[in-house]
């Protein structure tokens with residue numbers, strides 16, 4: 306097989322799994338840095354994937370993996386270590402002669418944001434620019450797949466919760482994010498571009514509940530809770546403290562109506578319309594019933 310010129314991180318996650326499917330379907334060879342050996346059974350079945358078992362904290366392994374790579378896709382989950390891991394990755398990519406980084410960021414990333422996730426993403430973006438690497442920053446809004454966290458509540462209680470009020474959010478399906486990422490990695494014209502990646506419409510959580518009700522053919526209710534109630538629930542679910550704070554800041558940002566903008570990036574980059582929330586529910590129906 307041809308030597309891979311693309312390296313991806315985050316291949317086992319929400320966006321990464323979909324990105325891997327797209328690269329494989331297009332027969333594009335790629336390297337994937339993954340941490341464990343257990344979670345990547347799917348990757349192992351893909352002939353286009355060269356799997357490198359390494360933690361992104363292992364600078365030596367990352368530097369070695371990046372040799373001969375032209376384009377790298379950078380994604381980690383948002384943890385307290387994310388900023389350092391991503392800054393180090395950018396420096397290593399630059400040192401290895403990588404030409405272009407496609408970085409998964411977040412809608413409204415800004416160094417002055419009150420939301421810690423948006424601040425760290427902006428700092429990583431700015432470092433990539435300072436290094437003079439060609440970049441494509443993918444800034445998705447709230448993932449529709451985030452609603453899968455409520456599947457058991459929707460199934461068992463017919464309701465779901467968030468501290469978000471009546472704010473509209475242009476949530477996006479991760480399949481669309483991966484489609485944009487695949488284009489940025491495999492086609493020209495995305496150099497030094499920032500894509501706000503949103504769904505084609507902004508919907509409130511009350512409207513999401515109506516859509517669940519219609520598609521699942523059972524009553525589903527959205528319950529608006531206080532930030533304190535949400536914080537308690539997220540902490541009880543076992544999230545580390547830094548992430549608990551980040552999620553509450555994120556939802557305050559949504560509740561202020563700051564995530565309602567609808568962008569045309571999915572349509573413009575991929576040539577197809579963004580997946581609607583109704584379609585997302587339809588496609589994951591079995592999980593909510």
Ligand SMILES: NC(=O)c1ccc[n+]([C@@H]2O[C@H](COP(=O)([O-])OP(=O)(O)OC[C@H]3O[C@@H](n4cnc5c(N)ncnc54)[C@H](OP(=O)(O)O)[C@@H]3O)[C@@H](O)[C@H]2O)c1
Nearest residue numbers: 315316317318319320340360361381382383411446447448
């Ligand atoms: N959720 C949302 O609504 C939303 C909205 C906008 C932007 N975002 C951004 O999206 C990103 C998360 O995307 P996602 O949901 O696709 O991610 P995810 O499902 O949480 O997966 C994270 C991936 O990063 C890998 N990873 C983490 N730390 C690593 C390390 N030290 N070494 C090697 N690999 C490591 C994980 O590997 P393992 O399998 O080994 O854990 C996994 O493949 C975050 O940056 C977040 O800010 C999220």
